[in-house]
Amino acid sequence: FWNAKADLPILESNLHKIPKSIEDPMQAHAVLWPDMPHDYEFVASIYGKYPKLKHLAKEDKLLYHWGDMIDLVWIWEQLKKDFQHEPKCEAKYRNQNLKLIPIILRCEQEGIKVNQQRVQEATPQYQELSQASQILAQAYCGFPINLGSTGQLMGYLGSSEGVRLRSMDQDVIAVARAQYYPFDVDQEERDGFSVGYIQTRVNLGAHPLLELRTMYAKNEKIITGYLGQLHGVGRVHPQINFHTQVTGRHSTTNPALATFPDDIRDTVMPEPGEAWIGYDWDAQEPRIQWGENGSKVLERAFTAGEDIHTTFVCDLYG
Numbered sequence: 001f002w003n004a005k006a007d008l009p010i011l012e013s014n015l016h017k018i019p020k021s022i023e024d025p026m027q028a029h030a031v032l033w034p035d036m037p038h039d040y041e042f043v044a045s046i047y048g049k050y051p052k053l054k055h056l057a058k059e060d061k062l063l064y065h066w067g068d069m070i071d072l073v074w075i076w077e078q079l080k081k082d083f084q085h086e087p088k089c090e091a092k093y094r095n096q097n098l099k100l101i102p103i104i105l106r107c108e109q110e111g112i113k114v115n116q117q118r119v120q121e122a123t124p125q126y127q128e129l130s131q132a133s134q135i136l137a138q139a140y141c142g143f144p145i146n147l148g149s150t151g152q153l154m155g156y157l158g159s160s161e162g163v164r165l166r167s168m169d170q171d172v173i174a175v176a177r178a179q180y181y182p183f184d185v186d187q188e189e190r191d192g193f194s195v196g197y198i199q200t201r202v203n204l205g206a207h208p209l210l211e212l213r214t215m216y217a218k219n220e221k222i223i224t225g226y227l228g229q230l231h232g233v234g235r236v237h238p239q240i241n242f243h244t245q246v247t248g249r250h251s252t253t254n255p256a257l258a259t260f261p262d263d264i265r266d267t268v269m270p271e272p273g274e275a276w277i278g279y280d281w282d283a284q285e286p287r288i289q290w291g292e293n294g295s296k297v298l299e300r301a302f303t304a305g306e307d308i309h310t311t312f313v314c315d316l317y318g
Helices: 004-015 025-032 040-047 061-085 087-110 116-141 150-161 170-180 185-191 195-203 208-230 262-267 284-293 296-304 308-317
Strands: 112-114 239-241 251-253
Touching: 004 087, 025 040, 025 061, 025 087, 040 061, 061 087, 087 239, 116 195, 116 208, 116 262, 150 208, 170 208, 185 262, 195 208, 208 262, 284 296, 296 308
Parallel strands: none
Antiparallel strands: 239 251
16 A cells, blocks of 8 residues: 555445555655655655656546556565665564554544533633734724734735734744744743733833734634634544654644643543543653663763753754
């Protein structure tokens, strides 16, 4: 299969069984070449031996499928040769990635229980915060302004405030905010935004409109990106992928549980009689690396209680 996790449920639904032994070249490629894209078309462009037939998806469906299957054979043959040079990669592929597929499929199918009462409580709270940011923005500008409109905001900031931004992207706004008054990203992720927080920052020199735009965007993301997906359902079934990140980390989407703000963690809940012991651990990947490879650098950092990322940047810039 190319992405067995996507194909196996369909196969099981149609044939009421799944193969006892499978190979997934996408997972093999992710282990061998983690920093490359892992979509079929890209990998086929490297390993495939036939003219590309993707453009025939609507014109000649059988020929299109034939092209997909025959290229997959050559991709797999080449990846097997790569494994001969990287036996540890093959061991990881067989002993971890392949064995995770049925576990993750079961997790996705079972899903996670939603605390619907908490969802109903939290939604109007965040809607009120979004509305408050709009009202304050209107008071500041002297006329109604849409904090969700890139054109309006950039136009006003450029013409009336002399603040010229190349976009309203989150990172661009963050740089502009910090020039007026610095902020703590972790604190904002943990505590969220409130009218009181914005007022305090503005009193200390922060730019009102940049602060309100950030407050509005953060709250709207929570309403639509998190709470909206939980509204009116008894369970959610997040999608888990483990081939998309170079580090091998799992990515969780629909909804993105790993990035849930602390304040709404309780919108999902363990099953009756079960408990969750935590969501995240401090620097867990490098700690595992330290345990596996005995790194003296990591040992020194963790023993001394250093933040390894700060140490790395200090070393980088001398």
